[in-house]
Amino acid sequence: MNVEITDLTRRLGRTQAVAGVTMATGRGVFGLLGPNGAGKTSLLRMMATVIPPSSGHMRLLGRDPGDYGQRKQIRRRLGYLPQNLGYYPGFTVVEFVEYFALLKEMPAVGVHHAVAAAVERVGLGDKATAKLRTLSGGMLRRVGIAQAIVNEPELLLLDEPTAGLDPEQRVAFRALLRDLGQRATVIVSTHLVEDVGAACTQVGLMDRGKIVFQGTPDELTARAEGTDAAGDAPLERGYSAVLAEARS
Amino acid sequence: MTGGDEVTGDREDSVGRASRPRDVDLGRVWIGVAADVWRRRPGPLERLAGQVLRSPGLARALVTTPSLLLGWVIATVVVLGAGTLATLGTGAPYVALLAPAVAAAGIAYAYGPGIDPAWELSCSMAVSDRMVLLVRTLAVFGLNAALGLAASAASGAAMTVTFGWLVPMTAVCALALAAATVAQSANVGVAAGVAGWVITLMSGQAAAGRLTAAVTDSALMLPYLAFTACCAAIVLFATRTPRGTS
Numbered sequence: 001m002n003v004e005i006t007d008l009t010r011r012l013g014r015t016q017a018v019a020g021v022t023m024a025t026g027r028g029v030f031g032l033l034g035p036n037g038a039g040k041t042s043l044l045r046m047m048a049t050v051i052p053p054s055s056g057h058m059r060l061l062g063r064d065p066g067d068y069g070q071r072k073q074i075r076r077r078l079g080y081l082p083q084n085l086g087y088y089p090g091f092t093v094v095e096f097v098e099y100f101a102l103l104k105e106m107p108a109v110g111v112h113h114a115v116a117a118a119v120e121r122v123g124l125g126d127k128a129t130a131k132l133r134t135l136s137g138g139m140l141r142r143v144g145i146a147q148a149i150v151n152e153p154e155l156l157l158l159d160e161p162t163a164g165l166d167p168e169q170r171v172a173f174r175a176l177l178r179d180l181g182q183r184a185t186v187i188v189s190t191h192l193v194e195d196v197g198a199a200c201t202q203v204g205l206m207d208r209g210k211i212v213f214q215g216t217p218d219e220l221t222a223r224a225e226g227t228d229a230a231g232d233a234p235l236e237r238g239y240s241a242v243l244a245e246a247r248s
Numbered sequence: 249m250t251g252g253d254e255v256t257g258d259r260e261d262s263v264g265r266a267s268r269p270r271d272v273d274l275g276r277v278w279i280g281v282a283a284d285v286w287r288r289r290p291g292p293l294e295r296l297a298g299q300v301l302r303s304p305g306l307a308r309a310l311v312t313t314p315s316l317l318l319g320w321v322i323a324t325v326v327v328l329g330a331g332t333l334a335t336l337g338t339g340a341p342y343v344a345l346l347a348p349a350v351a352a353a354g355i356a357y358a359y360g361p362g363i364d365p366a367w368e369l370s371c372s373m374a375v376s377d378r379m380v381l382l383v384r385t386l387a388v389f390g391l392n393a394a395l396g397l398a399a400s401a402a403s404g405a406a407m408t409v410t411f412g413w414l415v416p417m418t419a420v421c422a423l424a425l426a427a428a429t430v431a432q433s434a435n436v437g438v439a440a441g442v443a444g445w446v447i448t449l450m451s452g453q454a455a456a457g458r459l460t461a462a463v464t465d466s467a468l469m470l471p472y473l474a475f476t477a478c479c480a481a482i483v484l485f486a487t488r489t490p491r492g493t494s
Contacts, residue, residue: 048372075374086365088312094286099312100366102305103373116283128286147369 001026002155002185008056010042017042019209029181031200032189038206040189041083044159048080079153083160085144089133093143100147118150137164156186174199197235205242212246305375313384315354328399335403343399344463348417351392352424352441356434358384363434378487412463419472420445422479429486
């Protein structure tokens with residue numbers, strides 16, 4: 001298991017953002033669904049070692065993120081796309097991706113090749129030397145994905161990766177996700193149910209800081225059977241049914 | 249966005265399938281060419297920093313310091329230059345009074361959320377954000393100290409207090425850094441640093457009847473150093489490795 005979490009909590013001021021999450025996942029694409037404010041981003045930030053948990057146990061890639069040396073090892077093997085990607089407007093696409101490749105302490109000899117491969121992989125080859133300030137929102141999102149995958153991460157954490165992507169780009173992104181999930185643990189936080197249905201092998205549904213469902217997309221769909229849950233697609237109805245049950 | 253093997257499909261077509269040897273992976277070849285064409289050549293400063301710090305990532309983080317960018321450095325030079333002219337004109341050691349406040353602002357704006365656009369991402373990187381903070385802080389302090397010394401030397405009249413302001417400057421910078429780190433806000437850091445320095449100057453005015461007491465009174469040097477140590481301890485605590493999370 002690349003991610004093992006037990007009773008993880010995170011308090012932000014008076015708000016209990018994550019309230020006792022337990023989950024484990026290995027290779028494949030894990031979709032983290034939930035309404036706004038459910039705690040998805042806080043959970044992802046803890047897994048990205050950006051913020052420490054308030055309590056609970058977490059092991060990532062078989063290592064302890066609370067230990068300085070092991071956390072460094074985790075970070076070398078980690079890819080992270082935050083919900084709000086900050087960027088340097090004067091950097092080019094290649095410069096930005098290379099900057100984070102260096103901060104991930106990739107061996108210097110392979111950095112340029114890895115950067116070129118990541119930029120091509122997200123379809124930004126023709127914009128490689130363009131300044132970030134000239135790119136659209138969807139392109140910036142793809143730059144963020146490129147920096148996340150530049151080190152061929154074993155654990156890839158993506159927070160709302162399809163925000164700003166047009167339908168064609170989203171289809172291509174799902175194909176990329178499936179490809180990445182063959183070799184790594186990919187955790188995708190999203191509120192778009194169709195992304196989960198198309199790309200994820202496992203799904204977790206968060207509500208009010210807790211995971212209220214964990215299983216396959218088919219199992220989530222099945223939860224709507226015999227209910228009058230709202231939704232245009234079967235997976236959406238399953239999502240609504242689980243949320244209604246958790247809140248009842 | 250493309251899957252791994254489809255990366256260069258269009259380019260392969262344009263090269264021409266007929267003339268392509270069977271065992272050549274054109275996708276891989278293209279990536280190699282692109283890597284070479286797009287390769288960024290680091291400047292001499294970054295290369296030097298990379299060798300000194302023995303980390304290309306840390307060197308890159310250093311040269312992206314917001315308060316070391318050209319515009320900021322020019323602004324610092326202009327402020328200290330104006331201070332030098334004022335000192336030459338009036339004989340009052342304005343450079344010694346200005347330098348700590350200018351340096352404190354540079355320190356507060358060296359690193360942190362809202363200042364460094366990619367701060368959130370940087371916090372998940374193998375090169376520790378504490379090291380980035382330390383390296384940037386030292387670089388900004390060093391540059392400001394050098395500019396302050398140059399301004400003091402140029403303004404002659406302030407030579408008597410040239411080394412008097414370095415210690416207070418260290419204390420004010422440490423205060424700005426501690427406040428910015430704890431509050432996670434550069435603006436809070438600047439406000440704390442400048443306010444602390446103004447209060448110190450006013451206290452000197454009230455106690456000794458002159459603003460310059462803050463940089464000329466040798467009895468204050470030990471308290472300045474003790475205060476610097478306290479602020480450094482606060483910064484170390486605020487950026488410590490969280491424990492008990494596994």
